[in-house]
Amino acid sequence: MGRVGNKNHVGGQTTMKLTKRDFLRLGLAAAAAPQLFAQRPPRVFPKLGILMSYTEKNLETAAQIGCESVQLQAGPGSRLDPTKVSAAEAGQVIKKASSLGITVSAYGCTFNHLGPTAEAAERNQAYFRQLIAFAGDTGVKVIGAHTGLIRDAKIEANLEALKRAFTPYLELADKHKVYIALENYPGQNFATTPENLERIFEALPSRWLGLEYDPSHFVRQFIDSVAPARQFRDRIYHVHGKDTEIIEPVLQKRGITGEGWWQYRLPGFGRVKWAELMTVLLEANYSGGIDIEHEDPMFDYPNRAPDITEGQKQGFRLALRYLGQFIPGKA
Numbered sequence: 001m002g003r004v005g006n007k008n009h010v011g012g013q014t015t016m017k018l019t020k021r022d023f024l025r026l027g028l029a030a031a032a033a034p035q036l037f038a039q040r041p042p043r044v045f046p047k048l049g050i051l052m053s054y055t056e057k058n059l060e061t062a063a064q065i066g067c068e069s070v071q072l073q074a075g076p077g078s079r080l081d082p083t084k085v086s087a088a089e090a091g092q093v094i095k096k097a098s099s100l101g102i103t104v105s106a107y108g109c110t111f112n113h114l115g116p117t118a119e120a121a122e123r124n125q126a127y128f129r130q131l132i133a134f135a136g137d138t139g140v141k142v143i144g145a146h147t148g149l150i151r152d153a154k155i156e157a158n159l160e161a162l163k164r165a166f167t168p169y170l171e172l173a174d175k176h177k178v179y180i181a182l183e184n185y186p187g188q189n190f191a192t193t194p195e196n197l198e199r200i201f202e203a204l205p206s207r208w209l210g211l212e213y214d215p216s217h218f219v220r221q222f223i224d225s226v227a228p229a230r231q232f233r234d235r236i237y238h239v240h241g242k243d244t245e246i247i248e249p250v251l252q253k254r255g256i257t258g259e260g261w262w263q264y265r266l267p268g269f270g271r272v273k274w275a276e277l278m279t280v281l282l283e284a285n286y287s288g289g290i291d292i293e294h295e296d297p298m299f300d301y302p303n304r305a306p307d308i309t310e311g312q313k314q315g316f317r318l319a320l321r322y323l324g325q326f327i328p329g330k331a
Contacts, residue, residue, distance in 0.1 A: 044287035045327050047103055048320055051240065051293045054079045054093055057307045063100040065317050069289035070097065071144060071238065074107035074134075076127060082134035083127065090138045105289025106142035106181065106212070106238045107135055112188045113148035114161045121148070125165050129172055136176025142238050142288065144181050144212040146189035147200070158190050159203050166204055173208035181212035181237040184228075186221060193221070194228045201235065214240035214293070215272040220262045226276045233284040241292035241323055243270030264295040266315050268322035278326035292319045 049069030052058050062070050072093070074080040080090055094104050109131055111124050128145070135143055148165070150158050166180075173180055182191040182200070190196050197211065213236045215225035229236065243265040251261035267274060281290075295301055299315025308316070324330035 041285060044285055045329070046239070046281055046286055046288060046290045047105060048241075048323055048327070048330065049102065049105065049289050049291045050316055050320075051108060051291045052308065053306065055306055056096075059093075059097055059100065059102070061308045061313060062102055065313060066320055067102055069103045069105040069291060071106045071108050071289060071291040072104055072140075073109075074131060074143075075109040075111060080107065082130050087134055087137035090134065094138055094140065103289070104140050105291060106144050107131065107140050108144045110144065110146045110183065110185070110189075111148070112146070113165045114150050114158065115148060115188075116151070121165070124148070125168075128169060132169060132172040132178050132180075133176055135178045141177065142179045142181050142212075144183055144238055144240075146183055146185060146187070147191045149188045149190055155190065155196065155199065159199060162200065163203055166209070170204065170206040170208050174206070179208055179210055179237040181210050183212040183214055183240070184217045185214065186217055192217065193223065194231060197228070197232060201232075210235035210237040212238040212240065214242055215277055216240070216242040216244040216264055216270065219244035219246070219271050225272045226280060229277055229280045233280060233286075236281070236284070236286060236288075238288055239281070239286070239290040241267045241290050241319060242295065243267050243272045245270040263297070266294065266296045266299065266319040266322075267292065268319065269296065269298070274323065275326060278323070282327075290323060292316060292323075294319075 047069035049067040049071070050062055051071040051073075052062065053073045059070070072080055074082070076083075079085070080093070082090075097104050109128065112121065113124055113128065114121050131143060135141070147158070147162055150161055169180060172178075182197075183189070184192050184197070186192045191200055191211075201209065211232050213229055213232075215229070218225045218228060245263045245265045247261050247263065250258070254261060264270075294312055294315055296315055299318075300309045300311025303309050303312065
């Protein structure tokens with residue numbers, strides 16, 4: 001702003017005499033301040049919810065336990081299978097959720113796009129192309145997915161196969177304005193480590209491809225649960241609320257090739273550094289869903305009943321309360 005006023009020394013003290021020009025400068029600066037603050041993006045916060053299969057009762061349960069969002073399963077054979085359910089019918093589900101104060105943050109469809117056979121991969125790819133259009137038609141902006149995997153093949157071969165499968169997906173995603181979010185799950189999937197994610201995003205640089213961030217999967221690989229979120233903060237389109245416990249006595253006895261040394265837990269019961277992770281999401285102005293994926297045997301898992309059980313409901317409530325402490329207005 002430049003120099004303001006002239007200094008005078010009176011009785012050993014320094015005083016400041018302001019000129020008309022100084023008042024004009026100060027006035028212009030004060031007028032500009034609100035404009036500078038107005039340029040900052042408005043503050044938004046994540047929505048807390050659960051991952052679930054759709055039933056009318058499950059949707060009502062989600063509302064009862066305080067969910068703001070849900071991720072709905074939409075894979076083959078689900079109640080939102082686009083080969084069996086019309087977009088208009090699914091739209092009624094979205095409308096019902098909205099009437100309960102719930103946003104459908106994402107669909108979930110986690111099969112193998114690259115195998116295990118060429119026929120299976122082709123069938124899955126055709127399904128996923130249909131799901132992208134279905135998501136766009138129903139107003140759901142994110143699909144959680146896996147890359148798939150060609151077993152015993154090197155990363156280069158998997159990347160080439162991924163490019164062939166996902167290039168048409170991303171063209172459709174651009175047309176329908178739907179984001180594809182890769183979950184970092186260590187299974188039939190190679191979007192599992194920061195290095196692999198870097199290579200995937202380099203091979204497929206579309207803004208419609210990003211990450212479904214699940215910190216529990218990094219913990220079981222002994223990868224920091226926060227650093228990848230910081231690295232890929234602008235590519236996080238959905239988040240799974242899940243934790244992992246490392247059972248040290250078993251690990252020390254059996255090693256990482258043994259069994260029983262890790263267990264998925266609800267948030268707060270494992271090793272994920274939630275305060276740090278939530279800070280990264282808040283600083284990134286992430287406003288999507290953090291949907292709790294329940295695989296914790298302390299709370300009635302793996303009960304496969306179509307509707308959420310009382311034990312599972314208790315676990316969801318605890319997890320929602322735990323994560324809520326990190327979001328302004330929810331504690």
